[in-house]
Structure formats: structure tokens, C-alpha cells
Amino acid sequence: MTKKQKNVFYRILLSVVLIIGIGVLTTFVSVNIYVEIVLYLIPYLVIGYDILRKAIKGILKRQVFDENFLMAVATVGAMCLGEFREGVAVMVFYQIGELFQSVAVGKSRRNIAALMDIRPDYANVMVNGELEKVDPDDVEVGSEIIVNPGEKVPIDGIIIEGNTTFNTSALTGESVPRDAKTGDEVISGFINMSGVIKVQTTKEFEESTVSKILDLVENSSMKKSRSENFITKFARYYTPAVCYSALALAIIPPIVLMIMGQNASWGDWIIRALTFLVISCPCALVISIPLSFFGGIGCASTNGILVKGSNYLEALASTKYMVFDKTGTLTKGVFEVTQIDATQDFDEKQLLYYASHAEMASSHPISLSLQKAYGQKLERENVHDIEEIAGHGISAIVDGHQVYVGNEKLMQKMNIEISQKYQTGTLVYVAVDQKYAGCIMISDVVKPTSKVAIQSLKSQGIKETIMLTGDTKQAANKVAQEIGVDYVYSELLPADKVAKVEEVLACKGEKEKVAFVGDGINDAPVLSRVDIGIAMGALGSDAAIEAADIVLMDDDPSKISLAMKISLKTLRIVKENIVFALAIKFICLILGAIGIANMWLAIFADVGVMVIAVINATRALKIR
Structure with missing residues (x-):
């Protein structure tokens, strides 16, 4: 516990001891009423002086109607009517409730603080x-920094010297260490576990991943959910209403009874009014609902899911349409050679040799995948007259042979007949000396968790899963069939993706939400347009992360399902608290108004x- 909580x-402990002591004393020794008042004022002031101070400050600032005012009026009133023990007990139990609330909030804040420790x-x-x-803020882009074992990577960059293993759990929620070597990209906030590495920075500190994460988490509480806004408005009108109702309860019934010629006990009705005030305090709602969302956001953060506000966490629970980008979201965005079909005059090794050497001057992902599949040092001196044929492929002289590497249109342009036909994947055809040599199939590898993610989302009530991509129809359909999405739209430009999302938005129900998951800079317009934008944070572009409402720090599609699970659980807890608190309060308010409920039941209705x-x-802090 903190110093304040202790x-x-x-104070609670001392007050309880004093109340018990005074109770024992007054049982065996007859004391004057004024002495009893003085005796009970001691524990009352010990436990309630801060509540009285806050109530007085609220009155002076013309912010009268809050829980401090209700407690002060109820307990002072009870003391004035001779209900000394009850008046002190109400204040003690109220402080016990406040202590519970403080400890709970502190636990939630420590979860967030653990994330903040990545700075x-x-x-x-x-x-x-x-x-x-030096201060990370003072390090310029392109600087070389040293990261020793046990230290945090301060700024995003690329390893230029050394190999190591990183602990990435604070950012991604994953406990499995990540190996890194020279040439690999590193993200600020990673903890170096083994070797000394030299990193060349690629961003300023304020633009680095860790700074953006801290900013997102720190500002997440600024964007309130509909439930929180409802409770804020509810409390604004509810508290004055119950105060005036309590006043009416204390005055109107006795006057009516007197007019009717019946005996009216003003003391009984004032006690009922004070009991009514204690019962009516809206602490349970005002405290527990923001705490639930705070806990949900904290739980998501510890699992590598950054939610920019409780409004987005709440909206996620209403999502019924999930739209995905393909490359880098459902697939790794890394092209690999998956099949090689050579003709009888060539073997697979020869085909890869000619293709990789012809493509050696290109930095296109397809070219890099061919070079990687070849796996040997390229003999640059054997390659001449490299020419790129826009929209078709490459022409080059390799070992004195004329080599063409490209798509089907290139083969047609060069009047080379293709002896094989394929329906799926990205196809690279190779011809040597005007003779068809074979075909190399290149595919973007599907992430291992994509299929599970789609299945989990459907089990959580998602009506439709949709994939949008600029890739070819054949490649898109292959991925869609493999992972099980409901609808796929291929060969789309960024503007086409927005148009497709607009169609989904037009078809959805009034209370249904549409989410889009993407990673690229061309996804930013779509992320901004949908109800909830979800960005892949580890490899995703800055523009996508900036435009998104939720960021997945480890690019794992299955985390979307986890985020929905956290959202649904948080909303369920919020609804439980609203129904439970209002039901108990309204029942007890009625019982208090008709004189059945006493001050002890009022204490349960409020503090309990x-x-x-x-x-x-x-x-909400933990997900199971």
C-alpha cells in the first residue's frame, strides 16, 4: 500500500478501536449526553476530517452535489439526532470502501506503470x-549508439554490429525472446538480454515506437466510452435529485400528517431522509465503471494491444464486420519461392541461377526472393546488358545467353510459347535464348495464426470477414481459401479499398460496428474511415499506426480476437455493475423512504x- 493508503x-483501525472502547465505556458507565457527543466526535473527526474538508471546499466552489457532501450531511445529521454510533460507523465504512477503491485503482495503474517502464x-x-x-531526446537520426546487456534500446534503428537476444514482452506481451543479428531492425523499448550491439538510429526519440506507445497509453483515458459519459451525466442529475428528494422526505410527510391531524415525528422522518442520502450515494457507479475500462485497457496493454481510448474498447464489443488487408496483415509480406517447374532441357538449379542473376540489379521483393532461393554469391561479372521492361520483367545477358525473366505478358511480347499453365501464386517465367526454360512460383507466406484468428472471430459473433488486397485474383483467392475469410476483393487500389469499406458501412445495422485491420501507409485512409481502425504496430507504417484506434505490437492477427475478448469481458463487467448497483440502491431507497431500512442497511447499500x-x-485486469 502507498503512504496515503496506509x-x-x-485511521480506520484507530476509529474502530475508539468506537469499541466508547461502546464498552457507555455500557458500564453512565455518561452525560454532552460527554457522549464529545467522545464520539473524536473517532468521527479522526476518520472523517478529510471528507468534511472536501465537502466544505465543494460548497465554497459551488460544486455542492457530490459524494463528500452526501456523506457529510448524512453523518452530521445522524450525530445531531443522537445517532452517534451510526454516524461514525457510516463514515468508517465509507472510508473502508474508498480504501478498497484506491487499492484497486493502484493495482490497475501498476499494470500501466509496468508498460511505462519501457521508457x-x-x-x-x-x-x-x-x-x-546522453538523453535520448538529444540523439540525432543516423547516430551510432551502443546497447549493453540488460539495457533498453532507446531509439528505433538498425543493428550494424553484433548479435543478441531481446526481451520484447513489455511491447508485445510475448514471453519468448527474439533473436537479432546485424542488419535487423530494432524497436525502442526492447531489452537487450545477451550481446553488446551497435545500433544506427533511424528516427528521433519523439518519433520512435516507445514514445508513441507512451503517448497512446497516457492519453487513452481522455477518450471516454458511452458508458462512462452516461454515468457522468447520470451522476450530474442524479445527485441533486436525491438531495432534493431527501429534503422533501424530511419535510413534506410530517407536514401532511400534521394537516391530517395525525402525530408527526419530525425526528423519524429526518432519520429516514438521512438514511435515504447515504443509500443514494452513486459511488459504486462513478468509481467502478471508469475503473473497469481502465483495467481493460491495462490488460490489453500488458498483452501487446494498445487501445487509444475506452470508447474504442467499448466499440470493439459491437463489431460485426471485420475487414482485413492481406499483405503484412494476414500474410507475412515476405515473398518466398514455393515451387520450381523446369522444362526437360533445364534443371531447377539452372533455372534459379539464370533468374536470380538476371534480377540481381533489382530491389523488388520478388527479385530478392529469387536471390534468397538461389542461396549463393551472385557472379556479377557474368551478367551484362540488364534492361527492365516496364510492366513485363527483365532482360539480361547471363553467361553469354539471352535471358528473359518476367510475367506471361513478357513471354508473349518476345513470342515465346509457355508450355505450362498455372492458376495460383505469383508466377515468374524464364526463357533462355528464346526458348522457354520454366516457371518459378513465388508466394506470400500466410501467418501461422491467421486461420485461427478468423475462426476465433467468427466464434465471437463476427458476421462477415472480408479481405481487401491489391494482389492478383489468383493469389488473393488462394490466401482466402487457406485461412477461411468469407469474402475477398482483389486487384484494388487504395481508393478502391475505401469504396469497398463504404459499401460495408452502408449495409451494417445501426448499432453494428465495422473494423479494418491493416499495416501499410496506403491503409491509412481506410483506417480513418471505419468505426475502429486496427494497425499492425511492429512492422506497420507510422501513418497506419497514427490513423488507427487500436495497435497490435507484435503483428499477430490472433491478438484481434484477444482484444475482442477483453472488450466483451470489460463491457460485461460494466453492465453487471450498473444493473447490480442500481437495483440494490433503488430497492434500498424505497425501503428507506417507508422506514424499513435503517442506517446499517444504508451503509451496505452505499459502501457494501x-x-x-x-x-x-x-x-478486467486479467483475461482468462
Whole structure:
């Protein structure tokens, strides 16, 4: 517990001891009423002085109607009517409830604080041959920094020297260490576990991943959910209403009874009114609902899911249409050679040799995949007259042979007949000396969790899963069949994707939401247009992350299902607390108004309900 929480705990303990002591004393010793008042004022002021101070400040600032005012009026009124023990007990139990709430919020904040701990305190920069610790804000793009074992990577960059293993759990929620070598990209917030590495920075600190994450989490509470806004408005009107109702309960019934010639006990009706005030305090709702969303966002953060506001966490639970980009979202975005079909005059090794050497000057992903599949050092001196034929492929002289590498249109342009036909994948045809040599099939590899993600989303109530891609129809259909999406639209430009999303938005129900999951800069317009934009954060572009409402830090599609699970659980807890708190309060208010409920039942209706609601809200911190 914090120092403040310990202070409240000791005050509660002292007050309870004093109440018991005074109760024992007054049982065996007859004391004057004024002495009894003084005796009970001691524990009352010990436990309630801060509530009285806040109530007075609220009155002076003309912000009268809050829980502090209700507690002050109810307990002071009870003391004035001779209900000393009950008045002090109400204040004690109220403080117990506040302590529970404080501990619960503290637990949630520690989850967030664990994420906040990813902020690096310094960066190691080489200055005049010596290693110097500097503020990450002062490190320029292109600088070389040293990251020792046990230190956090301070700024995004590329490893230029050394190999190591990273702990990425603070960012991605994954406990499995990640190996990295020279040439690999590293993200700020990773913890270096083994070797010393030299990193060349690619961003300024304020633009690095860790800074953006901290900014997202810190500002997430600014965007309130509909439930939170409802409770804020509800409390604004509810508290004055019950105060005036309590006043009416204390005055109107006795006057009516007097007019009717019946005996009216003003003291009984004032006690009922005070009991009514204690019961009516909206603490359970005002505290537990924001706490539930705070816990849900904290739970998501610890699992590598950054939610920019509780409004997005709430909206996710209403999502019925999930639209996906393909490359980099459902697939790895890394092209690999998956099949080689050579003709009788060539073997697979020869086909790869000619294709990789002809493509050696290109940095296109397809060219890089051919070079990777070849797996040997390219003999540059054997390649001449490389020419790119726009929209078709490459022409080059390899080992004195005329080689063409490209699509079917290139073969047709060069009057080369293709002896094989394929229906799926990205196809690279190869011809040597005007003779068809074979075909190399290149495919974008589907992420291992994509199929599971689609199945999980459907089981959670998603009506339609839709895939949008700029890739060819054959390649898109192959991926769609493999992972099980309902609808696929291929060969789309960025503007076409927006148009397709508009069609989905036009067809959805009034309370249904549409989410889009993407990673590229061309996905930013779609992410901004839908109800909920979800971006892949590890490899995703800055524009996509900026435009998105939810960011997945490890690019794992299955985390979408986890985010929905967290959202649904959080909303369920919020609804449980609303129904439970309002039901108990309204029942007890009626009982209090007709004189059945006493001050002890009022204490349960206020503090007891608040404690139960807060404990229930803390369940949002963990997902099972």
C-alpha cells in the first residue's frame, strides 16, 4: 500500500478501536449526553476530517452535489439526532470502501506503470572515443549508439554490429525472446538480454515506437466510452435529485400528517431522509465503471494491444464486420519461392541461377526472393546488358545467353510459347535464348495464426470477414481459401479499398460496428474511415499506426480476437455493475423512504455495493 493508503488504514483501525472502547465505556458507565457527543466526535473527526474538508471546499466552489457532501450531511445529521454510533460507523465504512477503491485503482495503474517502464533513461553514444550517456531526446537520426546487456534500446534503428537476444514482452506481451543479428531492425523499448550491439538510429526519440506507445497509453483515458459519459451525466442529475428528494422526505410527510391531524415525528422522518442520502450515494457507479475500462485497457496493454481510448474498447464489443488487408496483415509480406517447374532441357538449379542473376540489379521483393532461393554469391561479372521492361520483367545477358525473366505478358511480347499453365501464386517465367526454360512460383507466406484468428472471430459473433488486397485474383483467392475469410476483393487500389469499406458501412445495422485491420501507409485512409481502425504496430507504417484506434505490437492477427475478448469481458463487467448497483440502491431507497431500512442497511447499500462493484471491476485486469 502507498503512504496515503496506509494513513487511511491506520485511521480506520484507530476509529474502530475508539468506537469499541466508547461502546464498552457507555455500557458500564453512565455518561452525560454532552460527554457522549464529545467522545464520539473524536473517532468521527479522526476518520472523517478529510471528507468534511472536501465537502466544505465543494460548497465554497459551488460544486455542492457530490459524494463528500452526501456523506457529510448524512453523518452530521445522524450525530445531531443522537445517532452517534451510526454516524461514525457510516463514515468508517465509507472510508473502508474508498480504501478498497484506491487499492484497486493502484493495482490497475501498476499494470500501466509496468508498460511505462519501457521508457529508456539514456542512450550510450560514442564521444571522442569514450562511451557517454546522453538523453535520448538529444540523439540525432543516423547516430551510432551502443546497447549493453540488460539495457533498453532507446531509439528505433538498425543493428550494424553484433548479435543478441531481446526481451520484447513489455511491447508485445510475448514471453519468448527474439533473436537479432546485424542488419535487423530494432524497436525502442526492447531489452537487450545477451550481446553488446551497435545500433544506427533511424528516427528521433519523439518519433520512435516507445514514445508513441507512451503517448497512446497516457492519453487513452481522455477518450471516454458511452458508458462512462452516461454515468457522468447520470451522476450530474442524479445527485441533486436525491438531495432534493431527501429534503422533501424530511419535510413534506410530517407536514401532511400534521394537516391530517395525525402525530408527526419530525425526528423519524429526518432519520429516514438521512438514511435515504447515504443509500443514494452513486459511488459504486462513478468509481467502478471508469475503473473497469481502465483495467481493460491495462490488460490489453500488458498483452501487446494498445487501445487509444475506452470508447474504442467499448466499440470493439459491437463489431460485426471485420475487414482485413492481406499483405503484412494476414500474410507475412515476405515473398518466398514455393515451387520450381523446369522444362526437360533445364534443371531447377539452372533455372534459379539464370533468374536470380538476371534480377540481381533489382530491389523488388520478388527479385530478392529469387536471390534468397538461389542461396549463393551472385557472379556479377557474368551478367551484362540488364534492361527492365516496364510492366513485363527483365532482360539480361547471363553467361553469354539471352535471358528473359518476367510475367506471361513478357513471354508473349518476345513470342515465346509457355508450355505450362498455372492458376495460383505469383508466377515468374524464364526463357533462355528464346526458348522457354520454366516457371518459378513465388508466394506470400500466410501467418501461422491467421486461420485461427478468423475462426476465433467468427466464434465471437463476427458476421462477415472480408479481405481487401491489391494482389492478383489468383493469389488473393488462394490466401482466402487457406485461412477461411468469407469474402475477398482483389486487384484494388487504395481508393478502391475505401469504396469497398463504404459499401460495408452502408449495409451494417445501426448499432453494428465495422473494423479494418491493416499495416501499410496506403491503409491509412481506410483506417480513418471505419468505426475502429486496427494497425499492425511492429512492422506497420507510422501513418497506419497514427490513423488507427487500436495497435497490435507484435503483428499477430490472433491478438484481434484477444482484444475482442477483453472488450466483451470489460463491457460485461460494466453492465453487471450498473444493473447490480442500481437495483440494490433503488430497492434500498424505497425501503428507506417507508422506514424499513435503517442506517446499517444504508451503509451496505452505499459502501457494501461500492466494494463489491470495485472488486468486480478489478476482474478486467486479467483475461482468462
